[in-house]
Amino acid sequence: MISHESLATGRDVSASLYVEIQQFYGRHMRAMDECRVEVWTSDFTEDAVFATNARPEPQIGRTVIAEGARKAAQLLTEQGDRRRHCVGTLEVSERPDGTVVAKSYAQLVRTPQEGETVLELFCTCEDVLIREEGRLFIKHRQVYRDDLPEN
Amino acid sequence: MISHESLATGRDVSASLYVEIQQFYGRHMRAMDECRVEVWTSDFTEDAVFATNARPEPQIGRTVIAEGARKAAQLLTEQGDRRRHCVGTLEVSERPDGTVVAKSYAQLVRTPQEGETVLELFCTCEDVLIREEGRLFIKHRQVYRDDLPEN
Amino acid sequence: MISHESLATGRDVSASLYVEIQQFYGRHMRAMDECRVEVWTSDFTEDAVFATNARPEPQIGRTVIAEGARKAAQLLTEQGDRRRHCVGTLEVSERPDGTVVAKSYAQLVRTPQEGETVLELFCTCEDVLIREEGRLFIKHRQVYRDDLPEN
Numbered sequence: 001m002i003s004h005e006s007l008a009t010g011r012d013v014s015a016s017l018y019v020e021i022q023q024f025y026g027r028h029m030r031a032m033d034e035c036r037v038e039v040w041t042s043d044f045t046e047d048a049v050f051a052t053n054a055r056p057e058p059q060i061g062r063t064v065i066a067e068g069a070r071k072a073a074q075l076l077t078e079q080g081d082r083r084r085h086c087v088g089t090l091e092v093s094e095r096p097d098g099t100v101v102a103k104s105y106a107q108l109v110r111t112p113q114e115g116e117t118v119l120e121l122f123c124t125c126e127d128v129l130i131r132e133e134g135r136l137f138i139k140h141r142q143v144y145r146d147d148l149p150e151n
Numbered sequence: 152m153i154s155h156e157s158l159a160t161g162r163d164v165s166a167s168l169y170v171e172i173q174q175f176y177g178r179h180m181r182a183m184d185e186c187r188v189e190v191w192t193s194d195f196t197e198d199a200v201f202a203t204n205a206r207p208e209p210q211i212g213r214t215v216i217a218e219g220a221r222k223a224a225q226l227l228t229e230q231g232d233r234r235r236h237c238v239g240t241l242e243v244s245e246r247p248d249g250t251v252v253a254k255s256y257a258q259l260v261r262t263p264q265e266g267e268t269v270l271e272l273f274c275t276c277e278d279v280l281i282r283e284e285g286r287l288f289i290k291h292r293q294v295y296r297d298d299l300p301e302n
Numbered sequence: 303m304i305s306h307e308s309l310a311t312g313r314d315v316s317a318s319l320y321v322e323i324q325q326f327y328g329r330h331m332r333a334m335d336e337c338r339v340e341v342w343t344s345d346f347t348e349d350a351v352f353a354t355n356a357r358p359e360p361q362i363g364r365t366v367i368a369e370g371a372r373k374a375a376q377l378l379t380e381q382g383d384r385r386r387h388c389v390g391t392l393e394v395s396e397r398p399d400g401t402v403v404a405k406s407y408a409q410l411v412r413t414p415q416e417g418e419t420v421l422e423l424f425c426t427c428e429d430v431l432i433r434e435e436g437r438l439f440i441k442h443r444q445v446y447r448d449d450l451p452e453n
Contacts, residue, residue: 013174015166015167015169015170018170019170088238089176089180089235089236089238090173091177091181103177105235105237107237119269119270121268122233122260122262122268124235146235146268147265147268148265149265
């Protein structure tokens, strides 16, 4: 059980787990930003749920999530824009059942071809991660864009 | 004593302390951004000092700091804006007396209700943290906004 | 040898190495942003190479890199602007030969004297770091600005 004290200090999460998640996001976000959709998609469990206030219904299952990501990557490639997910302000906690909750902030930074870089939008992300065969996978993702209503 | 060598490499600070401080800021900044002022305020010592070049005099004591934070949160709620502290570029050192100095960069990102997200301002933050009953508290905070004169 | 599995999870890199590199960048970027060019420069090996798509040819050797940095710092001081490198989304890997590859994102945030803060530009950075006498040095840096063509 996680005590109030450990929740307050975050000391219950080991440095190696916290760093593992930083590495996970480094790789995960870079994969998306470089349009390596297969790599990005492989970070989700087969039955993962991706919910966001930018869509009326959550995407359910890795196949559906992958389809959405491929379309987004294709659009970005057609536009010739670069888009980066600058992820940070990470807060990690472990649940009694062994799943990991990772809260992060993401600034989306877009640069049109030889154009000026702009902060396109901001979102919060809350992932529930599970470990399978030694590595972490996203089982549930909840993203909120700050520029859209919560529901 | 901290040697020149260890200052240069930052190896004197353990991974667990560095991660503890990342967790601390994750929780601390999220509390502020979600207007959970009591949680944010509880990260300061009773006698904490909060100095910034945005105010002529430092705030002295947790009660005074809390009052300022409540007003800021109320204003934000009234405006219906969302404001996020994206904290990073963290550098941590330990002093011989056991206090911890944490330097960070913070980008303040504001999104008006259904409006466009903007980078509102940038500030540097230098906190002196002490450990009491197992957890860290801010004893002294010095914030500089880059858009204002230093004094 | 680094297995596919360990590449996927990033678990091959210890928490202490990852944190050491976060500390390295905290110090390194702060040195540049505060125009302490000597400190910044001392993070490069004598024979370091600094390549970027903002220059037709790479800078070769610490002396040349230092000269470029001094000019940039002087220009910034003359303009009276503040410029910050907000570094993050870090991904670290170790090569079999012991060198370390660190990939990061950097948002450059500029604030003219008493003016408004703007996101000036975005770049990706890939450093090859080596350890000498206990501390890390940059042996090769490749920076890409997103607003310029790749070559």
